[in-house]
Amino acid sequence: MKSKKLIFFKKGGVLKKMVSVKVREGESIEEAIRRFKRECERDGVMREIKKREFYKTPSILKKEKLAETKRKIRRKVLKDSKWSK
Numbered sequence: 001m002k003s004k005k006l007i008f009f010k011k012g013g014v015l016k017k018m019v020s021v022k023v024r025e026g027e028s029i030e031e032a033i034r035r036f037k038r039e040c041e042r043d044g045v046m047r048e049i050k051k052r053e054f055y056k057t058p059s060i061l062k063k064e065k066l067a068e069t070k071r072k073i074r075r076k077v078l079k080d081s082k083w084s085k
Helices: 029-043 045-051 058-084
Strands: 008-011 014-017
Touching: 029 045
Parallel strands: none
Antiparallel strands: 008 014
C-alpha cells in the first residue's frame, strides 16, 4: 500500500486535512472528479463555504446560537412529554 502525503491546515486551532485526490492508473478524469466531489461532501467543504459566504457579527452569532439552544430544549421537552404519556 502506498503511503499518502497529507496536507494539513489550521482551522480554529485544529489541524484539518485538505481534500486531495490523485488520478489512479487507468482512471478517467470524470471518475477522479466524482471522487473529489464525494470527498468534499464528506469533509463538509461546501457547508463551510456557505457558512462563511457572508460575515456575521458576533451579536448575530450569539442570537443564532441562543435560538438553536431554545429549539433543542423545546424538542427535548416535546419528546419527553410524548413518551411519558
